[in-house]
Amino acid sequence: MTAAAALDISWIGALAGLALAIALILFRLAPTYALILGAIVGGFIGGADFSEVIKILISGTQSVQGTVIRIIAAGVFAGVMMESGSAGTIAKVIVDKLGGTKAMLSLALATMIITAVGVFIPVAVLIVAPIALSVGNKMGYSKVALLVALSGGGKAGNIISPNPNTIAAAGGFKLDVNQVMLGGLVPALFGLAVAVIIASIIKYKGTKVTDEEAAELEKASAIDLPPLSKALVAPIIAIFLLMISPIGAMLGIDSLEALKIDSLFILPFAGIVGSLALGRANKILDYCTAGLNRMTPTILIIIGAGAIGGLITASTLPAEVVALVQSSGISGMFLAPIAGVLMAAATASTSTGVILATGSFSNAILNTGVAPLSAAVMTHAGATVIDHLPHGTYFHVTRNAMGMSMKDRMKVVLFESMVGITMTVVAVVLYGFIL
Secondary structure, eight states: OOTGGGGOBOHHHHHHHHHHHHHHHHTTOOHHHHHHHHHHHHHHHTTOOHHHHHHHHHHHHHTTHHHHHHHHHHHHHHHHHHHSSHHHHHHHHHHHHHOGGGHHHHHHHHHHHHHHTTOOHHHHHHHHHHHHHHHHHHHTOBHHHHHHHHHHHHHHHHTTSSSHHHHHHHHHTTOOHHHHHHHTHHHHHHHHHHHHHHHHHTTTSSOBOOHHHHHHHHHHTOOOOOOHHHHTHHHHHHHHHHHHHHHHHHHTOHHHHTOOOOHHHHHHHHHHHHHHHTTOGGGHHHHHHHHHHHHHHHHHHHHHHHHHHHHHHHBSHHHHHHHHHHHTTOOGGGHHHHHHHHHHHHHTOHHHHHHHHHHHHHHHHHHTTOOHHHHHHHHHHHTTSSOOOTTSHHHHHHHHHHTOOHHHHHHHHHHHHHHHHHHHHHHHIIIIIIO
């Protein structure tokens, strides 16, 4: 227990601070400032003095430093995959191989794989969107259906990737990233299937891609992409090294099981080797800079999330929530997905939602008797249910990528939630009742 946790701040202060942070985010204040300000105001409302508020902020931000340094390291890998065109190559090959008759499956699968190998989900959608719009124009599919496929596939890939949200879920329950990645595989496959089914059902309903948009895409897409054999080097190395320990455990090979290499080392290594395989050793520094720039907004938000998480942890709110769950007769295992759903909805961010859910409720969740891996997977899946609301950046990035009206983008929200709910239900059934 941290020094801040012993302060026993009123749950009213914690709720007030969280509500203020959400309100400020809705009014477009930078999320980092909104979260830190919410933590400060909430601390005072909860009964803390100036020195105690400082303790809360320091304790909360310190608790996320392990996650932050891993995300910084992951920036090397992400920079290589995005800036070298490797992610674009993988997406294009998947869509070309599956062909137009399986367009929705190919688009969803491409986005899932691009996200699963470590590309941020908004960036994955940006990468696949031009391909999706081109396919949609040829086949007469609607933009709503196309984005359902992309976003649904991205959500599925996001819970099995070495992305910041997975790193946060693992760190919050003191697990290795590869454990959480592997644990989310079955829910992810169900999520992919539901995304493809929904997109296929509604593929002719809504605004279509115009010929003018398709012509613009053809001009913009005339860039050189690396060959698939070289584009796959970095992700194959990363996945292989991340999976060594789990594979060793499954095969009963003690030497492999004991070889637990942290993602802090694996992802930069895979990125550098991938750059060399691409023949772009002279671009490594550029890729590192680009990757760090991509990660910086997430890192800043996580620091803010750590601050508000410190407030919640130091308050009586987790105990009150547990008491409420117990008095309602609901099993304590549901606290994990509920925390993920609520925190991600509040911040409209998977990563921030997972940080808040694990940082604030991990001890309370584990105290209900739920195993750490089960708690991590259920919390992580829960964070995908309504993390795509309009007060977050993902909603607007994907809307712009697809050239959609606000009305059409809002139609996608319900279908995205159906994918997230599916993954959460599967995670709860699998880890709450079966395993």
